Amino acid sequence: MRTVVILVGLLSASGFATGWPIPPLDSVHPLGNNWGNYQDYGGSPYFHNGIDIITVGQHNAEVRAVRRGWVKAWGTIQADLHYRLAVCDTNLSYTGRAEGWLYAHIDSSRWHKQLGDEVQAGELIGYLVYWTVSGFDHIHFARISDTGATWQRFPNPTWWFIQNPLTILRPNTDLVAPVFQNARTGARFAFCRDNVNNSYLNPTGLTGDVDIIARIYDKTGYTTRNDTWDKLAPYQIEHMIRRDDGLVVRPWTLSLQFSNRLDAANVHVVYKNDNTCNSYGDYSRREYYYIVTNTDGDSIIESTDTQGKWATAEVGDGNYWVIVRASDVYGNSTLDSMLVTTANGVGLAELPAAALDGRFTLTPTAGRGPRTIAFNLLAAGRVQLRAFDQTGRLATPLCDAVLPAGPHSFRFDPPAPGLYFVELVVPGVLRQTAKVTALR
Numbered sequence: 001m002r003t004v005v006i007l008v009g010l011l012s013a014s015g016f017a018t019g020w021p022i023p024p025l026d027s028v029h030p031l032g033n034n035w036g037n038y039q040d041y042g043g044s045p046y047f048h049n050g051i052d053i054i055t056v057g058q059h060n061a062e063v064r065a066v067r068r069g070w071v072k073a074w075g076t077i078q079a080d081l082h083y084r085l086a087v088c089d090t091n092l093s094y095t096g097r098a099e100g101w102l103y104a105h106i107d108s109s110r111w112h113k114q115l116g117d118e119v120q121a122g123e124l125i126g127y128l129v130y131w132t133v134s135g136f137d138h139i140h141f142a143r144i145s146d147t148g149a150t151w152q153r154f155p156n157p158t159w160w161f162i163q164n165p166l167t168i169l170r171p172n173t174d175l176v177a178p179v180f181q182n183a184r185t186g187a188r189f190a191f192c193r194d195n196v197n198n199s200y201l202n203p204t205g206l207t208g209d210v211d212i213i214a215r216i217y218d219k220t221g222y223t224t225r226n227d228t229w230d231k232l233a234p235y236q237i238e239h240m241i242r243r244d245d246g247l248v249v250r251p252w253t254l255s256l257q258f259s260n261r262l263d264a265a266n267v268h269v270v271y272k273n274d275n276t277c278n279s280y281g282d283y284s285r286r287e288y289y290y291i292v293t294n295t296d297g298d299s300i301i302e303s304t305d306t307q308g309k310w311a312t313a314e315v316g317d318g319n320y321w322v323i324v325r326a327s328d329v330y331g332n333s334t335l336d337s338m339l340v341t342t343a344n345g346v347g348l349a350e351l352p353a354a355a356l357d358g359r360f361t362l363t364p365t366a367g368r369g370p371r372t373i374a375f376n377l378l379a380a381g382r383v384q385l386r387a388f389d390q391t392g393r394l395a396t397p398l399c400d401a402v403l404p405a406g407p408h409s410f411r412f413d414p415p416a417p418g419l420y421f422v423e424l425v426v427p428g429v430l431r432q433t434a435k436v437t438a439l440r
Contacts (some may be wrong), residue, residue: 005208016067017170018169019121019168019196020066020169021101022063023037023064025122026068026170028220029056029222030052030220031053031054031224031230032217032224032391033051033052033229034052034166034232034258035259036233036270038047038267038270038288040280040282040284041282045264045267046264047264047270048281049161050141050142050165052136052139052140052143052162052226053311054229055138056223060137061108062124062127063124063126064123065122065123066075068089068118068120069088069118070085070090070118071116071117071125072087072115072146073115073150073152073154074086074112074113074114074315080129082104082106083104084154085112085126086100086154087103087115088151091118091150093343095147097146099144100141100143100146101141106126107126111126113126128307130423135225136253140291143164143168144162158269161262163260166235173330174332175222176220177326177328177332177334178327179215181215181216181217183214183289188337190211190289191211192274194208197274200276205342205343207342207343209311209312210293210309211293211310212291212324213272213289213290214326214336215288216233216324217286228285233258233341235327235329236254236256236258237324238327239253239292239293239323241321247401248401250310250402251317252325256295256301257326258330260301263302266302269294270301270331271275271288271290272290273289295308308373311404313342316347317337318338318341318342319339319346320338320339322340323336323337353408354380355379355429355430356375356376356424356430357378357379359432360373360374361373361375362422362434364439367438367439371409371411371413371414373424373434376407376408377405380402380403382401382426382427383399383400384424384426385423385424385434386422386423387421388420389420390420395415398410398412404429415440417440420438421434422434422435
């Protein structure tokens with residue numbers, strides 16, 4: 001088992017950047033919750049759909065607009081603590097879906113902006129209310145969208161929480177990489193029957209369709225002065241699986257990314273919550289157990305992601321390294337791994353050979369920019385996908401892995417103008433080639 005921490009730079013960037021909504025506007029502030037945290041205060045669990053910026057040791061702090069906009073909503077969702085301003089990027093005459101900012105926990109008894117007001121970047125728009133939990137005075141800050149001349153319909157499903165504010169706020173000099181903890185006693189990861197609670201497997205004898213569960217938290221290095229509140233969700237989790245002899249049976253796959261829209265109904269797509277791997281998210285305890293196999297490989301969290309799994313019978317019996325990488329928005333990454341054994345009674349020689357459903361497609365075959373290579377496998381098997389230049393020199397290795405049956409797509413970005421040959425090989429079964437012309 002080995003942990004590696006690397007600073008690799010920003011993972012996500014938006015088309016614009018803003019300062020922070022709490023003075024000083026050009027400084028990083030502590031966070032008590034972030035985008036996608038598991039939350040459960042005794043009701044139904046949900047994703048935290050914003051970031052909670054903590055004003056350590058300060059009450060009734062000023063709230064300032066991060067960008068110019070128009071107040072499309074002012075009101076509360078739950079008594080005096082939950083008054084909020086929604087400031088839209090477009091004025092009240094625009095009624096289509098538009099984006100804006102949510103500033104929540106505004107003190108309604110002190111001066112604040114009103115519905116219909118125009119605000120400028122950096123302008124005072126209100127003051128934070130005194131929070132009932134000592135030391136947790138905070139602004140709940142989110143990137144949202146809605147429709148209509150005003151957005152006075154909260155809580156309402158037409159309010160969408162659409163983008164992690166940490167991908168937009170600057171500066172964002174996160175100092176600390178995510179931290180892995182044992183998911184079970186003496187084991188870095190836990191292995192469960194596919195989307196079944198309380199049905200865990202011995203990692204020395206994995207069989208059938210399996211979920212891989214990792215226990216991870218992140219910190220920023222800017223403390224709230226409470227170690228529990230400092231524990232946040234990582235921004236991104238990826239995983240890969242390779243055989244002990246080095247053959248990759250699952251290339252690096254995006255498990256989740258807390259960047260886009262959050263839907264509370266999908267919280268258990270991401271977080272495990274049973275008697276063994278029990279996620280917590282309240283003032284006194286933060287434990288995050290992630291089902292890293294519940295994914296279709298993209299950054300959108302949706303109910304169909306539960307179809308994701310590790311089909312251990314498709315790779316043959318043997319020893320495999322399960323490798324998981326967690327990253328924050330700034331790019332600090334931690335990688336951890338665990339050696340497991342599959343035991344389905346399937347030898348490597350018995351695995352079905354992958355067969356192609358027709359030729360693979362490559363589009364476009366000429367032009368500028370990246371290409372998409374797509375093909376459909378009728379059965380699982382090892383696939384090699386490589387790009388060669390016109391001299392026969394290897395330009396880009398795209399895939400060398402055992403892939404499951406079904407559709408697959410890969411991206412090829414020609415490194416320079418010229419002629420290339422993309423080759424798909426299923427060893428011992430077929431070899432197909434397509435020609436690509438990359439223009440200047």
